[in-house]
Amino acid sequence: MLDVVAREGLARAGRWDADGEDVRLPAVLHPDTQRSPAPDFAQLTISTDPLGSAATIRYEGTRLTPEADETGEGLSLPRALIYPGGVDESLQKAADELNREEAPIQIVHDPAEVGPVTGLLVLPRAREVADDAWRLAGFLTTARRRAGPNAVIYAPGIGRPDQIALAAYAGVDVFDGLEASLAALSDTYSRVERPEGSAPPEHPACACPACRDADREGWTLDRLREHNRREQRAEVRRVRQAIADGRLRELVEQRVRASPAHLATLRRLDEDHGDLYERYAPTVREDELPVVGRRSLSRPEVTRWLDRLETRYQAPESARTLVALPCSATKPYGNSPTHQRIRPAIKHNARGRAHVVTFTSPLGAVPEELELMYPAHRYEVPVTGDWNEREEQVIRRAFEAIWKNGGYDQAILHVPPDEADIVEEALPRAERTVEPGERPTDDEATDRLGEAVRASVGDDQAIARDDMFAEHMDNRIDWQFGPGVADVLAEDTWIRGKYPWLRLMHGEDQLAMIKPERGALTLTEPGGRRLHEATDAYTIEIDDFRPKGTVFAAGVTGASEAIRPEDEVVCVHEGELRAVGRATAPGEIMADMDAGGCAEVRHRG
Numbered sequence: 001m002l003d004v005v006a007r008e009g010l011a012r013a014g015r016w017d018a019d020g021e022d023v024r025l026p027a028v029l030h031p032d033t034q035r036s037p038a039p040d041f042a043q044l045t046i047s048t049d050p051l052g053s054a055a056t057i058r059y060e061g062t063r064l065t066p067e068a069d070e071t072g073e074g075l076s077l078p079r080a081l082i083y084p085g086g087v088d089e090s091l092q093k094a095a096d097e098l099n100r101e102e103a104p105i106q107i108v109h110d111p112a113e114v115g116p117v118t119g120l121l122v123l124p125r126a127r128e129v130a131d132d133a134w135r136l137a138g139f140l141t142t143a144r145r146r147a148g149p150n151a152v153i154y155a156p157g158i159g160r161p162d163q164i165a166l167a168a169y170a171g172v173d174v175f176d177g178l179e180a181s182l183a184a185l186s187d188t189y190s191r192v193e194r195p196e197g198s199a200p201p202e203h204p205a206c207a208c209p210a211c212r213d214a215d216r217e218g219w220t221l222d223r224l225r226e227h228n229r230r231e232q233r234a235e236v237r238r239v240r241q242a243i244a245d246g247r248l249r250e251l252v253e254q255r256v257r258a259s260p261a262h263l264a265t266l267r268r269l270d271e272d273h274g275d276l277y278e279r280y281a282p283t284v285r286e287d288e289l290p291v292v293g294r295r296s297l298s299r300p301e302v303t304r305w306l307d308r309l310e311t312r313y314q315a316p317e318s319a320r321t322l323v324a325l326p327c328s329a330t331k332p333y334g335n336s337p338t339h340q341r342i343r344p345a346i347k348h349n350a351r352g353r354a355h356v357v358t359f360t361s362p363l364g365a366v367p368e369e370l371e372l373m374y375p376a377h378r379y380e381v382p383v384t385g386d387w388n389e390r391e392e393q394v395i396r397r398a399f400e401a402i403w404k405n406g407g408y409d410q411a412i413l414h415v416p417p418d419e420a421d422i423v424e425e426a427l428p429r430a431e432r433t434v435e436p437g438e439r440p441t442d443d444e445a446t447d448r449l450g451e452a453v454r455a456s457v458g459d460d461q462a463i464a465r466d467d468m469f470a471e472h473m474d475n476r477i478d479w480q481f482g483p484g485v486a487d488v489l490a491e492d493t494w495i496r497g498k499y500p501w502l503r504l505m506h507g508e509d510q511l512a513m514i515k516p517e518r519g520a521l522t523l524t525e526p527g528g529r530r531l532h533e534a535t536d537a538y539t540i541e542i543d544d545f546r547p548k549g550t551v552f553a554a555g556v557t558g559a560s561e562a563i564r565p566e567d568e569v570v571c572v573h574e575g576e577l578r579a580v581g582r583a584t585a586p587g588e589i590m591a592d593m594d595a596g597g598c599a600e601v602r603h604r605g
């Protein structure tokens with residue numbers, strides 16, 4: 001059984017019960033032979049039987065199944081099939097067939113032939129594609145997607161420290177310990193920041209026991225192998241921690257900078273398999289999203305934002321004037337000193353008819369009512385005002401989507417002139433209110449903005465604050481749950497509280513609230529009832545029980561594929577609401593999972 005405690009991308013951190021032994025994932029599989037014994041710290045080893053052709057996987061130094069071939073039990077696999085060498089394709093295919101039937105370990109050469117697997121899946125061809133940027137992304141992603149959530153994937157040939165973060169992100173759970181020994185045999189000193197490694201340094205900076213000994217007494221093969229293994233182990237631990245912290249993507253972006261091939265692989269993952277990664281990416285995060293480099297523009301949370309602007313978003317009904325404001329380092333924008341100096345000029349002149357949209361990268365544009373939503377509410381990005389072509393394209397598409405999905409008469413660009421240049425063509429009727437040489441916060445500029453807003457709303461009927469707040473709340477609901485849900489969830493409601501601590505009320509019953517640190521709406525039980533009435537897109541079907549705390553996979557019979565980790569969900573049995581909570585796994589794998597949590601529930605129906 002596999003107990004996943006954290007996920008990011010296609011990577012998982014957790015525990016795998018491998019034939020009675022507990023293995024922490026991601027892990028390294030170490031070959032254990034007389035000439036090259038596995039290290040003391042190995043939690044997973046593979047040991048060759050010198051008398052036969054079978055290699056036996058064993059754990060914590062105990063051989064579990066020395067006669068696996070006869071009994072057909074335990075974890076064993078034929079050595080030749082893991083390291084195929086010159087084995088020809090028809091033999092490999094035949095081996096795949098033999099291994100397909102309920103074997104505790106499946107060996108499949110072609111990822112397109114992988115079926116759902118429970119237990120260990122070995123991908124012997126991983127070695128061939130390990131450094132082939134064009135094939136690796138598709139190879140690993142396809143295997144992970146087809147093998148399903150219960151497969152523990154072992155990729156022989158992938159185990160160099162620099163490869164581990166990226167391959168884990170693409171779904172590999174178990175790495176090849178042999179790589180550390182092979183590097184040592186070719187007199188290579190492993191370095192996580194250098195794919196090619198280096199010659200063993202005379203005075204290594206590394207503080208591992210082997211390096212300390214080598215510093216005093218010089219290098220031996222054993223010392224080099226030990227350092228290489230420790231470098232590998234350290235990276236696996238870093239990856240494990242990064243998955244638990246939700247920081248694996250940052251680690252991957254950092255690692256790929258060391259190698260054009262890795263960078264190309266990540267680009268393929270983002271561009272060819274972005275939809276899959278989006279379905280696994282959380283919709284809420286309480287800490288900030290660090291945007292570290294150009295690859296961050298393609299991370300799933302960022303591409304999802306633009307996608308939802310284009311497919312889910314509808315500008316507030318009564319907004320007549322779109323006012324574009326510049327980005328600021330402080331988020332949410334409403335709290336930024338820049339915006340606090342500019343916004344009164346809008347508020348005092350708009351009579352509720354203006355709609356503030358912040359010009360930003362990498363998200364493109366952030367409408368004011370979505371400022372609290374992840375990742376708009378918190379992301380770290382240097383505000384340089386220096387946009388590359390791709391960023392400009394995203395900004396234009398975002399504004400275009402907002403304009404098209406609204407009933408605006410006019411746009412006012414209260415951004416520096418070079419930013420106005422970028423967005424102007426996306427907005428048919430745009431007026432500039434910042435002159436060359438001015439800053440948007442200058443008095444002359446904000447006065448001009450106030451006049452432009454006043455003129456643009458003209459004689460339009462004023463919109464009451466409560467009505468504007470209600471429109472904004474509807475937009476948050478539809479953004480989170482899909483178009484049309486607000487019609488049901490917010491019907492006959494009012495809003496209590498001071499922004500951003502807003503509560504959606506029906507009479508004196510609370511339906512939902514915004515916690516500023518989460519940004520998204522959190523539902524109460526009556527709120528969950530309304531969500532269930534409005535849509536089945538956030539529904540988990542469960543067996544006949546009353547969930548409390550964690551809803552485990554064993555009790556889940558089905559789930560909507562629209563569910564992303566951290567989404568608000570309802571648990572339902574045969575149409576009856578049983579609980580309200582948040583998802584902890586992507587909806588598309590919930591019904592297939594053998595173990596692990598699918599949701600954490602707060603309210604019982």
Ligand SMILES: [Zn+2]
Nearest residue numbers: 206208211227
């Ligand atoms: Zn060392």
